Amino acid sequence: MPILVVGSVAYDTVETPFGRAERVLGGSASFFSVAASFFVPVNLVGVVGRDFGDKELAALRGRGIDLEGLERMDGQTFHWQGKYSYDLNSRETVCTDLNVFEFFRPKIPERYRRSEYVFLGNIDPVLQREVLDQVDRPRLVACDTMNFWIEGKPEELKKTLARVDVLLINDAEARQLSGEWNIVKAARAIRAMGPRTLIVKKGEHGVLMFTEDGSFAAPAYPLEEVFDPTGAGDTFAGGFVGYLAGAASTGSVDEVVLRRAVIMGSTLASFCVEAFSLDRLIRLTRAEIDDRYRLFKRLTHFESV
Amino acid sequence: MPILVVGSVAYDTVETPFGRAERVLGGSASFFSVAASFFVPVNLVGVVGRDFGDKELAALRGRGIDLEGLERMDGQTFHWQGKYSYDLNSRETVCTDLNVFEFFRPKIPERYRRSEYVFLGNIDPVLQREVLDQVDRPRLVACDTMNFWIEGKPEELKKTLARVDVLLINDAEARQLSGEWNIVKAARAIRAMGPRTLIVKKGEHGVLMFTEDGSFAAPAYPLEEVFDPTGAGDTFAGGFVGYLAGAASTGSVDEVVLRRAVIMGSTLASFCVEAFSLDRLIRLTRAEIDDRYRLFKRLTHFESV
Numbered sequence: 001m002p003i004l005v006v007g008s009v010a011y012d013t014v015e016t017p018f019g020r021a022e023r024v025l026g027g028s029a030s031f032f033s034v035a036a037s038f039f040v041p042v043n044l045v046g047v048v049g050r051d052f053g054d055k056e057l058a059a060l061r062g063r064g065i066d067l068e069g070l071e072r073m074d075g076q077t078f079h080w081q082g083k084y085s086y087d088l089n090s091r092e093t094v095c096t097d098l099n100v101f102e103f104f105r106p107k108i109p110e111r112y113r114r115s116e117y118v119f120l121g122n123i124d125p126v127l128q129r130e131v132l133d134q135v136d137r138p139r140l141v142a143c144d145t146m147n148f149w150i151e152g153k154p155e156e157l158k159k160t161l162a163r164v165d166v167l168l169i170n171d172a173e174a175r176q177l178s179g180e181w182n183i184v185k186a187a188r189a190i191r192a193m194g195p196r197t198l199i200v201k202k203g204e205h206g207v208l209m210f211t212e213d214g215s216f217a218a219p220a221y222p223l224e225e226v227f228d229p230t231g232a233g234d235t236f237a238g239g240f241v242g243y244l245a246g247a248a249s250t251g252s253v254d255e256v257v258l259r260r261a262v263i264m265g266s267t268l269a270s271f272c273v274e275a276f277s278l279d280r281l282i283r284l285t286r287a288e289i290d291d292r293y294r295l296f297k298r299l300t301h302f303e304s305v
Numbered sequence: 306m307p308i309l310v311v312g313s314v315a316y317d318t319v320e321t322p323f324g325r326a327e328r329v330l331g332g333s334a335s336f337f338s339v340a341a342s343f344f345v346p347v348n349l350v351g352v353v354g355r356d357f358g359d360k361e362l363a364a365l366r367g368r369g370i371d372l373e374g375l376e377r378m379d380g381q382t383f384h385w386q387g388k389y390s391y392d393l394n395s396r397e398t399v400c401t402d403l404n405v406f407e408f409f410r411p412k413i414p415e416r417y418r419r420s421e422y423v424f425l426g427n428i429d430p431v432l433q434r435e436v437l438d439q440v441d442r443p444r445l446v447a448c449d450t451m452n453f454w455i456e457g458k459p460e461e462l463k464k465t466l467a468r469v470d471v472l473l474i475n476d477a478e479a480r481q482l483s484g485e486w487n488i489v490k491a492a493r494a495i496r497a498m499g500p501r502t503l504i505v506k507k508g509e510h511g512v513l514m515f516t517e518d519g520s521f522a523a524p525a526y527p528l529e530e531v532f533d534p535t536g537a538g539d540t541f542a543g544g545f546v547g548y549l550a551g552a553a554s555t556g557s558v559d560e561v562v563l564r565r566a567v568i569m570g571s572t573l574a575s576f577c578v579e580a581f582s583l584d585r586l587i588r589l590t591r592a593e594i595d596d597r598y599r600l601f602k603r604l605t606h607f608e609s610v
Binding site: 086087181182183184185202204205206208214215216217218219222223224225226243256259260262263264290293294297298299300301302303304305 | 487489490511605
């Protein structure tokens with residue numbers, strides 16, 4: 001079943017210790033869509049300016065992503081510029097030019113309204129609810145957010161979370177949202193806000209998933225060459241939700257499927273960081289994905305005593 | 306087969322957000338020994354002052370730890386005082402009174418010299434080598450160290466590492482020792498210095514083990530109540546080396562056994578942090594250990610796609 005994703009489509013300018021990429025394709029919806037496209041068809045809702053290029057459109061279309069919902073507005077495309085420290089663990093935002101994204105009001109095309117799987121990228125929680133108001137009772141709503149909304153619109157965010165099944169945020173955001181430092185307590189508090197599944201992303205330390213069945217820990221794949229971490233979180237989300245949607249078309253989504261989805265998300269994210277922008281994801285094959293999934297098993301499994 | 310452990314036996318004064326413990330039993334050799342004692346007999350070499358109490362001796366003896374090598378010297382026992390931040394992730398050393406530990410020159414009792422498993426706690430690398438000079442070709446030498454020796458005695462440390470089989474250090478120390486930020490590259494550089502197995506400890510983010518077979522990632526157990534992290538690393542080492550020594554008495558130490566040992570170390574460490582000092586470890590049972598080991602499997606395992 002197809003996924004509806006709503007979020008940013010952007011140009012990124014990224015500087016890492018290993019090089020610089022100027023105005024390359026980025027944005028949460030772009031990374032998410034390409035990752036999810038390995039499992040199911042993807043319907044993208046976002047906005048770009050007049051400057052958005054044919055090359056970028058072709059890259060997304062080449063992955064079979066439906067762009068009927070990608071609005072083109074007068075003005076420039078959202079542009080983010082960031083610089084990573086030598087350790088890739090912290091980054092400085094050099095500038096954020098929202099441009100047309102400032103005026104984004106998601107309009108869900110008629111064809112997309114029956115989407116059973118929905119991913120709400122990190123946008124204003126009020127807009128996230130406007131998206132949900134335009135879709136017919138989806139089976140699963142996954143959602144991202146950030147410190148800006150946790151601080152700036154906590155009540156709106158809580159109204160949105162009450163309608164969300166899976167929340168994907170990082171550890172600092174989980175602590176901020178819950179007011180709890182301990183991550184197990186934070187997870188309990190957040191799950192009480194609505195999401196029955198919480199994914200806590202910890203960058204190079206992997207992810208923790210909290211469900212009604214307890215917790216599941218997955219490491220990040222230890223890569224020798226991490227080139228650019230931009231988009232890894234959205235790519236994780238795309239692999240995770242994409243795998244779930246694909247699995248749901250042939251069976252039910254239980255703990256076994258959720259855990260596989262976490263590993264699939266981690267697998268896709270591990271490829272994302274190997275190159276700038278979507279460069280590695282675009283040329284990825286399903287065989288490479290399945291190979292690395294198997295490596296995750298080798299990385300984590302051990303025998304009983 | 307018994308393990309020989311050489312390291313500090315100390316009094317700790319610890320302040321956490323949850324309380325304060327005054328002059329309680331601590332030190333690397335204490336935590337290591339108690340953890341290892343669940344698997345094999347332990348022979349302890351260390352030094353204490355005239356103030357060291359019968360209660361502390363009884364706690365160690367109660368776990369069957371051989372104290373013939375625990376020297377008593379005129380003066381006071383090593384005393385460390387530390388204070389943890391609200392998040393337990395950083396700590397400030399309030400004071401370090403080395404006392405008799407400043408004059409510690411490990412003397413290995415005759416009975417201990419045939420120890421096949423040796424753990425060199427975090428002491429001067431010159432002293433670590435003096436220990437090795439006093440034992441008869443051990444089957445496995447495990448070793449800890451810290452930034453103080455990496456900076457202060459790099460050449461002495463390298464001479465020691467050339468004689469070590471397993472090095473257990475934290476991620477910051479691995480980066481400092483290797484000069485490599487990327488942890489996979491750091492591991493390769495360190496393994497080239499001697500240790501064929503490297504364990505990188507990452508606190509609440511678990512551990513990574515690097516062997517000739519590749520890498521193995523284990524999370525820390527997500528606890529709702531972390532009371533006092535002091536000694537968790539030494540307790541991990543005790544569970545790890547203790548399990549290995551126990552397994553070696555009935556078979557060979559291969560990758561399967563090494564991985565089980567990592568989980569056993571993580572299991573013991575997860576109990577250590579539940580109370581001050583060795584309080585939780587002292588009253589631990591083998592059944593509780595095996596239960597939590599099984600929970601680690603539940604926490605990490607997933608199925609193939």
